[in-house]
Amino acid sequence: MTAVLPPRRTGLAPLLLPLLAGGLVMVALGVYGRAHTPTGFAIGPAGFSGAQPMKAWLTTGAFLLAFVQVVSALSMWGKIGVRIPGAVHRWSGRLAFLLTVPVAFHCLYALGFQYDVPRVLIHSLLGCFFYGVFTAKMLALPRKGLPGWTLPVLGSLVFTALVGLWLTSSFWFFTVIGVQV
Amino acid sequence: MSKLGPFVTLAVGVVLAGGLGVASVAANPGAREAAGTAEVVQPPAEATSSATPAENPAGNTSPPSTKPAPVRADYAGRVEGTRALIAVSIRGAKAIGYFCDGRTEAWFLGKVAGGQVELEGFGGAKLTAALGGGRAAGEVAVGGKKWDFTAPTVKKPSGLYRATAIVRGAKIKASWIYLRNPNGDGFTQVGTAFVGEQKVEPPALTPGSPVTINGGQVEAEDVDGFIEEMS
Numbered sequence: 001m002t003a004v005l006p007p008r009r010t011g012l013a014p015l016l017l018p019l020l021a022g023g024l025v026m027v028a029l030g031v032y033g034r035a036h037t038p039t040g041f042a043i044g045p046a047g048f049s050g051a052q053p054m055k056a057w058l059t060t061g062a063f064l065l066a067f068v069q070v071v072s073a074l075s076m077w078g079k080i081g082v083r084i085p086g087a088v089h090r091w092s093g094r095l096a097f098l099l100t101v102p103v104a105f106h107c108l109y110a111l112g113f114q115y116d117v118p119r120v121l122i123h124s125l126l127g128c129f130f131y132g133v134f135t136a137k138m139l140a141l142p143r144k145g146l147p148g149w150t151l152p153v154l155g156s157l158v159f160t161a162l163v164g165l166w167l168t169s170s171f172w173f174f175t176v177i178g179v180q181v
Numbered sequence: 182m183s184k185l186g187p188f189v190t191l192a193v194g195v196v197l198a199g200g201l202g203v204a205s206v207a208a209n210p211g212a213r214e215a216a217g218t219a220e221v222v223q224p225p226a227e228a229t230s231s232a233t234p235a236e237n238p239a240g241n242t243s244p245p246s247t248k249p250a251p252v253r254a255d256y257a258g259r260v261e262g263t264r265a266l267i268a269v270s271i272r273g274a275k276a277i278g279y280f281c282d283g284r285t286e287a288w289f290l291g292k293v294a295g296g297q298v299e300l301e302g303f304g305g306a307k308l309t310a311a312l313g314g315g316r317a318a319g320e321v322a323v324g325g326k327k328w329d330f331t332a333p334t335v336k337k338p339s340g341l342y343r344a345t346a347i348v349r350g351a352k353i354k355a356s357w358i359y360l361r362n363p364n365g366d367g368f369t370q371v372g373t374a375f376v377g378e379q380k381v382e383p384p385a386l387t388p389g390s391p392v393t394i395n396g397g398q399v400e401a402e403d404v405d406g407f408i409e410e411m412s
Contacts, residue, residue, distance in 0.1 A: 038336075039205070041205065042201065042205045043201050043204040043205040043208055044201065049252075050252035050273075051252055052252040052253060052273065053252070053273075090186065093190075094190050094193075097190060097194055098193065098194065098197060101194050101197045101198050101201070102197070102201060104198070105197075105198050105201045105202070105205075109201075109202065109205060114337070116337055116338075116388070116389065116403060117402075117403065117405055117406060119405070120405070135191060137187075138187035138188070138190055138191050139187065139188075139191075141186070141187040142184040142185075142186075142187060142188075173273075176272075176405075176408070176409045177272055177273030177274070177275065178273060178274065178275075180273065180274065
């Protein structure tokens, strides 16, 4: 708290590190997904009939929380005239992120990065992109002197990626395979 | 807001993923040999009596949390005593099967229950198999004859493919089983193709590339691409 306030100057420089780290995460996940021989098996949360329903439902949980994220973010920026405590945004985001981890783990460890059908290709790319942007956003959050649009843009990208991920996985699963637990 | 919050969030995610990794490696060290995109299939409970402990050096302890279920698996192999290949694919509770020797073909549809599939085809054709241990083993009956088969799990590009389209006003339908040779050298494929009701020579399939039938380009889809329209 004794730190001297930096000059009120915004620039792209403070964004460099978060974006670089996010980019590295994206590439690393993709390379891992490709290089690692898929095991076809991974440990995950119990209580589901199989890995796919588990993933479909956890992703749906994160997907719903993502809407909480957007609404609470809009509130934070004073766009909807309702004050939602900041903790709602933080905790719904954390929960959503944690819900995606077992899903992504299964994807990458058991299945790997695949591109034999468009849905799977899009899903694989979005999955890597999602964690990259999420990392960038987390690293950008505590930094000062960022352009004002940084968090809204990164947040929107995270949200968009998650919606895309949900559409190419859970939505596909529920409509093609069927709604099952 | 705590400046550390976002880092903690990321760290917790990393730790969670790491924990899942450790648990997965510990629970199933043999899984690396299990084939690619196939889920490990839980052997049916009654099969445990025939499985010797030696087959599972890790001990037959069930994994601590998620039990593997036959959610997604692709099996393909030869049918003993014939020139035919057979493929069985599981997507959720649905199962699809295909038998083809280039002349005779049969499609099968049905459900997975308790590590077993009992699939029905046209004209009394039937396919029954037990799933587990990285293979589907069972019996297929086509055209009044019956054969045993054992089909191991396969991964892309091996598997079942189907192409349907309308080309020059004719309904095109082609099906293939594409299977990596056991010695790992090249692929074997068998298929059929129809232009309307007319059987034609099936073009050689290269998964991921379109094939030419009746002068038109047709995309061959894998199981994910056609299971919905068939079941």
